[in-house]
Amino acid sequence: MATLKVLNYGDPVLRKDAEKVLKVSAKIQKLVSDMFDTMYAYNGVGLAAPQVGELKRIFVLDCSTDEEPMPRMVFINPVIIKKESAIISREGCLSFPGVYTDVKRYESVTVRYMDLKGKTQTMTAIGGTLLCRAIQHELDHLNGVLFVDHVIDRFSADQLLAEHHLPPIDPEKILVEPELDEALSGVAL
Numbered sequence: 001m002a003t004l005k006v007l008n009y010g011d012p013v014l015r016k017d018a019e020k021v022l023k024v025s026a027k028i029q030k031l032v033s034d035m036f037d038t039m040y041a042y043n044g045v046g047l048a049a050p051q052v053g054e055l056k057r058i059f060v061l062d063c064s065t066d067e068e069p070m071p072r073m074v075f076i077n078p079v080i081i082k083k084e085s086a087i088i089s090r091e092g093c094l095s096f097p098g099v100y101t102d103v104k105r106y107e108s109v110t111v112r113y114m115d116l117k118g119k120t121q122t123m124t125a126i127g128g129t130l131l132c133r134a135i136q137h138e139l140d141h142l143n144g145v146l147f148v149d150h151v152i153d154r155f156s157a158d159q160l161l162a163e164h165h166l167p168p169i170d171p172e173k174i175l176v177e178p179e180l181d182e183a184l185s186g187v188a189l
């Protein structure tokens with residue numbers, strides 16, 4: 001068991017693109033196991049490899065709640081192949097200790113990925129569930145995108161970041177998401 005150090009917002013590694021995994025080697029399996037140890041140690045529901053300084057296209061999730069246990073999941077080289085509708089999601093991130101803010105997400109996504117056995121899998125998560133939102137949040141990390149890039153209220157998010165001694169939102173990183181904005185236009189903010 002090994003708990004890895006989670007990088008905080010401001011570390012340039014979090015803005016880099018992660019590399020595709022070509023083979024699920026013993027080294028990758030060890031990384032995945034350490035990522036689970038780290039995620040549980042920090043009480044997170046998801047963790048992406050770049051957050052522990054490994055620029056590999058891998059993330060892990062455990063979206064279990066007291067009411068609904070779920071299996072722990074590993075996503076290698078994930079790609080979202082379908083996305084629909086929009087929701088507002090209140091999110092936090094292990095790289096932003098103590099910061100929670102509302103962001104825009106798709107309400108349903110279909111993701112294709114490789115599992116730890118090297119087998120291709122497809123999963124659809126609908127209804128804006130924690131699983132659905134976590135897939136989008138963690139996949140973003142593999143592209144150097146952070147949840148605050150989807151922010152709805154930049155100014156209150158900046159205040160929160162300052163309170164937690166984290167850098168402000170980078171206005172150049174804020175995503176233009178007309179599809180999400182349009183889907184959300186009927187939703188009261």
Ligand code: ZN
Pocket residue numbers: 092093094095137138141147
């Ligand atoms: Zn995160």
